[in-house]
Amino acid sequence: MPDLLLELFSEEIPARMQAGAARDLERLMVGALTDRGYLFEGIKAFAGPRRLTLAIAGLPAKQKDVRDELKGPKLDAPQAALDGFLKKTGLTRDQLKIEKTPKGDVYIAVIERAGRETPHVLVEIIPELMAKFPWPKSMRWKPGLSVRWVRPLHSILCTFDGELVPFSFAGVSSGLHTRGHRFLSEGKIEAKRFDDYAQKLRAAHVVLEADERAAIIFEGVKQAAFVHGLEMIPDEGLLAEVSGLAEWPVVYVGTIPEEFMDVPAEILQTSMRTHQKYFSLRDPKTGKMANRFALVANMIASDGGKEIVAGNERVLRARLSDAKFFWDEDRKHSLESRVEKLKGIVFHAKLGTQLERVERIEKLAGEIAAKIGADVEMAKRAARLCKADLTTGVVGEFPELQGVMGRYYALHDKEDTSVADAIRNHYKPVGPGDAVPTDKVAVAMALADKLDALTGFFAAGEKPTGSGDPFALRRAALGVIRILLENKLRLPLAVDGDLLSFFADRLKVALKEKGVRHDLIDAVFGLGHEGDLVRLVARVEALQAFLKTDDGANLLAGYKRAANILKVEEKRDNKTFISEVSETLLSEPAERALFAALAKAKSAIAPLLEKENFAAAMQQMAALRVPVDAFFDGVKVNADDKRVRENRLNLLASLRATLHQVAEFSKIEG
Amino acid sequence: MAKASTFQDLILTLQSYWAAKGCLILQPYDDQMGAGTFHPATTLRALGPRPWNAAFVQPSRRPSDGRYGENPNRLQHYYQYQVILKPAPENVQELYLGSIRAIGLDPDVHDIRFVEDDWESPTLGAAGLGWEVWCDGMEITQFTYFQQVGGIECDPVCAEITYGLERLAMYVQDVEFVYDLKFNDQFRYGDVFHQAEQEFSAYNFERANTDILFQHFKDAEKQCRELLTGKKLPLPAYDQCIKASHAFNLLDARGVISVTERAAYIGRVRALAQACCEAWLQSPMGEYKPRFG
Numbered sequence: 001m002p003d004l005l006l007e008l009f010s011e012e013i014p015a016r017m018q019a020g021a022a023r024d025l026e027r028l029m030v031g032a033l034t035d036r037g038y039l040f041e042g043i044k045a046f047a048g049p050r051r052l053t054l055a056i057a058g059l060p061a062k063q064k065d066v067r068d069e070l071k072g073p074k075l076d077a078p079q080a081a082l083d084g085f086l087k088k089t090g091l092t093r094d095q096l097k098i099e100k101t102p103k104g105d106v107y108i109a110v111i112e113r114a115g116r117e118t119p120h121v122l123v124e125i126i127p128e129l130m131a132k133f134p135w136p137k138s139m140r141w142k143p144g145l146s147v148r149w150v151r152p153l154h155s156i157l158c159t160f161d162g163e164l165v166p167f168s169f170a171g172v173s174s175g176l177h178t179r180g181h182r183f184l185s186e187g188k189i190e191a192k193r194f195d196d197y198a199q200k201l202r203a204a205h206v207v208l209e210a211d212e213r214a215a216i217i218f219e220g221v222k223q224a225a226f227v228h229g230l231e232m233i234p235d236e237g238l239l240a241e242v243s244g245l246a247e248w249p250v251v252y253v254g255t256i257p258e259e260f261m262d263v264p265a266e267i268l269q270t271s272m273r274t275h276q277k278y279f280s281l282r283d284p285k286t287g288k289m290a291n292r293f294a295l296v297a298n299m300i301a302s303d304g305g306k307e308i309v310a311g312n313e314r315v316l317r318a319r320l321s322d323a324k325f326f327w328d329e330d331r332k333h334s335l336e337s338r339v340e341k342l343k344g345i346v347f348h349a350k351l352g353t354q355l356e357r358v359e360r361i362e363k364l365a366g367e368i369a370a371k372i373g374a375d376v377e378m379a380k381r382a383a384r385l386c387k388a389d390l391t392t393g394v395v396g397e398f399p400e401l402q403g404v405m406g407r408y409y410a411l412h413d414k415e416d417t418s419v420a421d422a423i424r425n426h427y428k429p430v431g432p433g434d435a436v437p438t439d440k441v442a443v444a445m446a447l448a449d450k451l452d453a454l455t456g457f458f459a460a461g462e463k464p465t466g467s468g469d470p471f472a473l474r475r476a477a478l479g480v481i482r483i484l485l486e487n488k489l490r491l492p493l494a495v496d497g498d499l500l501s502f503f504a505d506r507l508k509v510a511l512k513e514k515g516v517r518h519d520l521i522d523a524v525f526g527l528g529h530e531g532d533l534v535r536l537v538a539r540v541e542a543l544q545a546f547l548k549t550d551d552g553a554n555l556l557a558g559y560k561r562a563a564n565i566l567k568v569e570e571k572r573d574n575k576t577f578i579s580e581v582s583e584t585l586l587s588e589p590a591e592r593a594l595f596a597a598l599a600k601a602k603s604a605i606a607p608l609l610e611k612e613n614f615a616a617a618m619q620q621m622a623a624l625r626v627p628v629d630a631f632f633d634g635v636k637v638n639a640d641d642k643r644v645r646e647n648r649l650n651l652l653a654s655l656r657a658t659l660h661q662v663a664e665f666s667k668i669e670g
Numbered sequence: 671m672a673k674a675s676t677f678q679d680l681i682l683t684l685q686s687y688w689a690a691k692g693c694l695i696l697q698p699y700d701d702q703m704g705a706g707t708f709h710p711a712t713t714l715r716a717l718g719p720r721p722w723n724a725a726f727v728q729p730s731r732r733p734s735d736g737r738y739g740e741n742p743n744r745l746q747h748y749y750q751y752q753v754i755l756k757p758a759p760e761n762v763q764e765l766y767l768g769s770i771r772a773i774g775l776d777p778d779v780h781d782i783r784f785v786e787d788d789w790e791s792p793t794l795g796a797a798g799l800g801w802e803v804w805c806d807g808m809e810i811t812q813f814t815y816f817q818q819v820g821g822i823e824c825d826p827v828c829a830e831i832t833y834g835l836e837r838l839a840m841y842v843q844d845v846e847f848v849y850d851l852k853f854n855d856q857f858r859y860g861d862v863f864h865q866a867e868q869e870f871s872a873y874n875f876e877r878a879n880t881d882i883l884f885q886h887f888k889d890a891e892k893q894c895r896e897l898l899t900g901k902k903l904p905l906p907a908y909d910q911c912i913k914a915s916h917a918f919n920l921l922d923a924r925g926v927i928s929v930t931e932r933a934a935y936i937g938r939v940r941a942l943a944q945a946c947c948e949a950w951l952q953s954p955m956g957e958y959k960p961r962f963g
Contacts, residue, residue, distance in 0.1 A: 014786035141828035311806025
């Protein structure tokens with residue numbers, strides 16, 4: 001079956017948009033074709049610095065024929081209804097069929113549309129798709145036309161089954177030609193089929209596929225590093241970006257001048273990455289950063305890359321001079337002396353300056369430190385200095401180095417190592433892959449930093465919404481949860497209201513990955529007095545294990561039955577059954593047995609919960625299963641005697657209350 | 671192709687290159703401004719339907735970039751070479767690459783790249799899409815397709831090419847310290863400008879009289895508004911807008927404008943720029959006929 005080839009050739013497409021554009025092109029085309037009844041064998045989209053390409057294999061030469069039957073008015077309907085139907089279908093009365101239905105005879109219009117030739121369909125859908133292409137940012141460039149593309153569009157290549165598909169967009173008519181690499185090829189290239197196209201482009205120094213460009217770069221950097229006895233410091237984000245900046249990536253290695261090698265590695269690496277898009281290399285034996293970098297050019301230079309390397313080294317020298325200048329200047333002033341300057345930095349309009357924030361964190365970090373057995377003075381010291389690096393030149397230039405630089409400057413100021421480490425680590429964890437701090441001083445700081453942000457922003461009404469979380473509060477809450485759980489910290493969360501339910505939601509997300517059921521978290525949170533996350537999780541885990549047992553599942557069923565009966569009867573009587581069960585009113589053996597079992601369980605469970613022996617508490621509950629089942633088998637709750645009935649309802653309420661010591665069973669699903 | 675060996679050669683090469691491509695070679699505008707974009711030959715001529723191709727050197731003042739003559743490449747006064755092409759020719763990237771070849775940067779041995787960098791001037795209410803052009807990892811040019819100026823959509827769209835002359839010359843001459851650039855065979859850049867950088871840094875950061883500058887700002891704003899009422903004089907009015915903008919930049923360098931005030935001042939300049947642009951479009955050389963909504 002025939003194939004489609006489409007290439008949209010433009011001026012340089014921003015690297016960050018390329019992958020998304022390939023996905024969008026594929027998605028829109030699949031949508032447009034399936035809407036028109038097409039099935040095809042395969043589709044693949046490619047994006048690079050100057051082109052978007054789409055190849056579809058096995059696309060039928062004709063659209064499927066369509067036969068639609070349209071039901072019209074009844075035979076005895078007024079003439080106007082029939083006229084309207086004829087107008088709508090474009091048929092005459094003779095062409096209508098008549099069909100018998102239970103409601104009488106009706107007119108049926110049979111509309112047959114022969115499938116159109118595929119090129120005719122393509123001519124229609126491609127310009128339409130281009131006109132609504134969802135570029136994150138696009139521009140006008142043709143005088144008098146409001147059409148937009150990411151950058152000026154220069155040519156369109158479009159063939160179906162090796163033949164031109166003629167259409168135009170933004171005044172550009174489709175053709176059979178494209179161009180190769182901007183500098184490594186000359187003239188136009190004609191292509192009618194994908195294989196030929198890809199092959200010719202490769203000969204013209206264009207690698208079509210982003211993954212292949214990334215692989216070339218990855219291998220190239222690895223090899224180049226190896227030659228120097230080094231290894232690359234992996235950087236996925238950078239790899240993806242540079243893959244979008246070269247049609248024919250070539251790796252060259254340059255040298256970092258010795259004079260910069262005593263600047264902290266993080267500064268060098270960040271400067272090279274952010275400004276220059278270079279890969280850093282390291283010594284595989286020591287793990288230390290090496291004085292070499294790998295750069296990715298879009299050029300096989302005729303001098304073997306001499307000028308390119310020399311030029312890049314020169315640029316880097318200027319960049320690193322700036323960075324080193326900041327590093328040297330920054331160390332002339334202690335962090336302590338910088339704290340006052342935080343007065344001039346607004347944290348958030350409603351939450352004051354960074355200095356005010358530091359003062360809050362200082363207080364909170366001290367309180368937390370006392371509770372978790374960290375050195376209070378050290379925690380307060382670290383808190384006082386934790387944001388001071390925001391006023392330094394290096395952090396001004398590279399905001400992502402906040403904390404990292406604070407640690408360097410603190411060490412330079414001869415602060416305690418633990419204080420310095422806490423300054424760096426208080427931002428942790430910065431993402432799901434990042435480790436949580438474990439040193440107690442850092443833990444106190446990290447918790448204080450995040451809790452202050454969370455309580456502050458919630459109080460200021462800046463809660464995250466479905467689509468937006470500009471202050472990264474979800475990450476902060478998840479950070480708090482992970483720090484508490486992974487360090488097994490017994491520190492009750494002193495939060496309430498919206499923030500508490502926000503934490504509950506984050507906790508569900510965090511525990512979901514570990515296979516913990518969200519309804520059980522709700523059930524335990526539902527108790528309302530559990531702010532200690534470590535205990536909460538232990539309780540949830542014990543409960544989950546218990547519900548997996550036969551006893552657990554049956555007891556839950558018994559609970560639900562009891563709860564349902566209570567719900568109905570409490571509504572009927574318009575009261576809640578919470579009174580003591582009268583032993584003298586118990587007549588049936590099954591209810592006496594349940595009463596005894598409940599009394600025993602109740603007194604046994606409380607001290608076990610107290611000791612946090614949740615597994616044993618569950619064991620006690622398991623013992624209730626048999627008497628509960630027996631009760632429902634042998635006892636009629638709604639006895640004729642009003643007092644007996646109420647007593648039995650009170651007995652069920654007592655069961656409910658007993659189970660609610662452990663969790664809000666009503667919130668458990670299943 | 672020989673490399674432009676001096677600073678003035680570089681300028682002369684660009685002048686003859688763009689002259690040969692049909693550009694008007696204009697002279698710098700005689701007002702202090704932060705960038706070539708402020709030149710009325712760019713801001714105002716970018717608007718309206720009339721074709722316009724011009725190239726010029728524009729001395730650019732960025733008071734807060736002053737470093738007392740000590741930084742290897744930061745200057746409070748430097749030169750931009752600006753090319754404005756309206757409508758943007760289809761082959762504008764090729765034309766640009768021709769100019770790079772002309773000054774002696776051979777794309778066969780260098781790595782020339784167009785890296786996304788959209789441009790925006792909040793003071794001019796202007797924005798465009800484009801790139802910074804990299805040569806071996808060094809940004810040598812800003813390349814922008816104007817979409818909007820003075821808050822008004824550009825149609826036709828023009829291309830603006832801005833070369834940072836000192837930086838480009840440093841690259842071509844293989845010089846690390848801007849003051850070491852050969853201006854011609856006899857003089858260094860430092861011979862011409864080093865003392866000026868020292869003195870103006872002191873003026874910008876320490877000595878500029880802020881009361882006078884605040885007054886300048888107010889006066890320029892007032893005069894600009896007056897010139898746009900009654901019989902409108904967009905060109906003189908726009909001069910006042912430029913003056914207000916520069917007074918603001920100086921006040922900013924003096925550190926007397928707080929973060930919140932800053933946005934308000936920028937908004938005031940933008941309002942002037944917009945009013946000037948609107949008046950320009952109603953003037954004979956502006957003749958704006960909207961073609962789409």
